[in-house]
Amino acid sequence: MRNTLANPHVRSLAVGSVVMLLPLLMLAGCAKDSGEKEPAVPVQVATVEKKSLEHTVAAEGILFPLQQSAITPKISAPVKIFFVKRGSRVHKGQLLAVLENRDLAAAAQDSKGSYSQAEAAFETATVSDLPQEIQKAQLDAQAAHELLTAQEKIYNSRQELFQQGAMPRKELDQAGVDLTNARNQYEIAQKHLDALLAIGKTQQLKSAAGQLESAKGKYLGAAAQLSYSEIRSPIGGVVADRPLYPGEMAAAGTALLTVMDTSQVIARLHIPQSEAALLRVGDKATLAVPGTENNLPGKITVVSPALDPNSTTVEIWVQARNSDGNLKAGSSVRISVVAQTIPDALVIPAVALLTGPDGSNSVMQISSDGHAHQKSVKAGIRQGDQVQITEGLQQGDQIVAQGAYGLPDNSKVKAESANEK
Secondary structure, three states: OHHHHHOHHHHHHHHHHHHHHHHHHHHHHHHHHHHHOOOOEEEEEEEOEEEEEEEEEEEEEEEEEEEEEEEOOOOOEEEEEEOOOOOOEEOOOOEEEEEOOHHHHHHHHHHHHHHHHHHHHHHHHHHOOOOHHHHHHHHHHHHHHHHHHHHHHHHHHHHHHHHHOOOOHHHHHHHHHHHHHHHHHHHHHHHHHHHHHHHHHHHHHHHHHHHHHHHHHHHHHHHHHHHOOEEEOOOOEEEEEOOOOOOOEEOOOOOOEEEEEEEEEEEEEEEOHHHHOOOOOOOEEEEEOOOOOOOEEEEEEEEEEEEOOOOOOEEEEEEEEOOOOOOOOOOEEEEEEEEEEEEEEEEEEHHHOEEOOOOOEEEEEEOOOOEEEEEEEEEEEEEOOEEEEEEOOOOOOEEEEEOOOOOOOOEEEEEOOHHHO
């Protein structure tokens, strides 16, 4: 034995074996110790509870007035006078400005005179005597009628004499021919008179009526041109813009004044299609305005039936009262709408929900022996710092609320209150 250890090569192998055994002996000792007393990781614990949750859809929106009108004149003329300025409150139909209109007033006056003249001519035509040709036809018809009456008397007288034998047959026959000729002349004259009365009178009245309508149209056109020089408000509201001053040229088709009705405002916002499907016209909403403490109530008035092609979102309109005028058009506001309410939802703190790389959700559930086990769950709606669990947990289950991140499965845990940290 002494000789074996005296060999340097053998002695080196023995030392190496001892060195390799030392870590194994240390690990065995540690394993023995850990089995005897496993350390507990301090964590905050939460209990799965049932609560009423509200699914709130929130987004930023831009305020627009209830109505807005950019008033553009139909004629180009210098501004004669303004009756309002920026910020003035106006009502519907109120006169806001007048453009130079002396030439238009003169043209309207001239057209009015022509119209009055045409009215007089029409009245004269309707009550005046018939024209000369109609008068001649009346005289011809009257003469033919008198001749017919005379020939009838002659024929009757000669017929009596013929019957008494005091007149030859030849004279009676001649009286009959004269009577026939007189009757034919009367019928022709009467038909001619009737035709002149029917056609001539109608054409005369048509001519007079046409002249009257033409004069009336010209007068109305001139009056309309004159009215275009008076700028009136089509809506009630506040004057938001007045870019020109008296004396400057107002161009046709260019806004001279802008009036906004801000008694109510409309917030327009864009939200994802999945959330828009939960909203309906008439749903109540809340407007949070920066710089103000109180939120304002509103309601949804429009849910667009089509997606925005650029953002693939749905446009929503929320209308709110603005009687005090504090809400300004163009301002940004925060809109909140309660889209869904779940009365008995299983709720856990949102910080307790773990999300894996593949998007799956899980929690660290605490078993009765004080160990934390990873449990797959399905999450529902969120409200503030709480989240609904639709599958995987039951009411009363204990989970790790904080400290679950990076915690190995089946770890020993110890409940710790928040104020102990």
